[in-house]
Amino acid sequence: MWSTAREIAEGDLVIVWMTRDLVQPLAISSGKELNTRFGVYRHAELIGVPYGSKIGSRNGKGFIHLLRPTPELWTLALPHRTQILYLADIAFITSWLDIKPGSHVIEAGTGSGSFSHSTARTVGPTGHLWSYEFHEARANKAREEFSSHGMDEIVTLTHRNVCKEGFTVVDTVDSVFLDLPAPWDAVEHAKKALRKDRATRICCFSPCMEQVQRTIIALNDAGFTEITMYETLIRPHQVDVTPPLPTVSTIGNQLKEMEARREAKRLRQIANSRSRGDKRKREETEDSAEDQSAEKRHADEVDGSGKRHVEQTP
Structure with missing residues (x-):
């Protein structure tokens, strides 16, 4: 149906594959250019190229694949x-x-x-x-x-x-x-x-x-017999490679690391709690000392009869 030669020749129809959703036919003719968002390609430079080749653009914007036509393509x-x-x-x-x-x-x-x-x-x-x-x-x-x-x-x-x-x-x-x-x-x-x-x-x-x-x-x-009806649907599925299962030693090391992190976190919490308690005790001690000093100054200013003693200089 189409050319069976290994290389592209003048007048051949090729399928230009740019992306999965962007595929177009191209009739090769010397003197013409293919201008796409993936670059510029001269037809003359495509002649003699094997089918299935990946071709870079002249301006460096991208590349295309040149495929032999099939009914599917x-x-x-x-x-x-x-x-x-x-x-x-x-x-x-x-x-x-x-x-x-x-x-x-x-x-x-x-x-x-x-x-x-x-x-x-x-x-x-x-x-x-x-x-x-x-x-x-x-x-x-x-x-x-x-x-x-x-x-x-x-x-x-x-x-x-x-x-x-x-x-x-x-x-x-x-x-x-x-x-x-x-x-x-x-x-x-x-x-x-x-x-x-x-x-x-x-x-x-x-x-x-x-x-x-x-x-x-x-x-x-x-007079037709065995009449049936079918509905054809395409349901795409995402296929991913399943990673290999980890070994017992790997899982054991991971558990030990998790336990070490938990223990380190517990010790940090205890240290922070003790630090906050010591700070609170120091503040309470300082507040108590200031109160005692104030009471003493007040007592010195008041005499035994309950009246304030004032010294006079002759």
């Missing part, structure tokens, strides 16, 4: 023309539709092409994907991307309203995937496109329960 980097399917949904649908090398598959609608790229890689050159898109501008853009990515022999893209006009193949495909606003209108057409000589499968991708209910009614009326 393309899903993260592609320009969104519609809401797209992400890896969890694509993997689940591919598994339950039993899509494998050599399979013949119908997809409607094409949208931004995330499911198309994954399916094209899965079916390989021995299989085929018929993709249908009712919006002409999106169909033309997707056709241009498929051609530049080397998918012309694997994917046939048709601008067509399959809910009204049906599909272009009959009794041909192993599975049908419908990503449409009203998939129930395309169920009868899908039944005609599915092979009659073996068990086949159909998947309808809908975000609302009301759509699911109408689709189930249409599938039952068309």
Whole structure:
């Protein structure tokens, strides 16, 4: 689908990885520059660099990684023309539709092409994907991307309203995937496109329960069996490395250190308490001595009759 060479060449499509949330496609063309907040990069200087390389910027502001395109990376980097399917949904649908090398598959609608790229890689050159898109501008853009990515022999893209006009193949495909606003209108057409000589499968991708209910009614009326519904959710988990358990000697030393700190704290408290008691006793002794001195001075000033004695100088 994409270049399989070891090194980047003129005209190659590369995936520029800047951060986990900032990934973009880049078509290499001499004379152009990639200007980002992580620095400036000349396309000419990227030619001949091996895929997977880490490249520093010319102005020293940062670096980027140049990766070989894969359907997974393309899903993260592609320009969104519609809401797209992400890896969890694509993997689940591919598994339950039993899509494998050599399979013949119908997809409607094409949208931004995330499911198309994954399916094209899965079916390989021995299989085929018929993709249908009712919006002409999106169909033309997707056709241009498929051609530049080397998918012309694997994917046939048709601008067509399959809910009204049906599909272009009959009794041909192993599975049908419908990503449409009203998939129930395309169920009868899908039944005609599915092979009659073996068990086949159909998947309808809908975000609302009301759509699911109408689709189930249409599938039952068309004679489909073993109808099931699934909800695919991604629940991230934080994974940390568990530190090794400490040894018995380490724990013993920690307990001894804790006991020594407690004993030191107890001795400080006792010393502080004694210091405060001695200070209080000294203050009480000084206060008592001052009181006694004052009483003595008062007694000297008063005679035995209780009258104050005043000396007169002749």
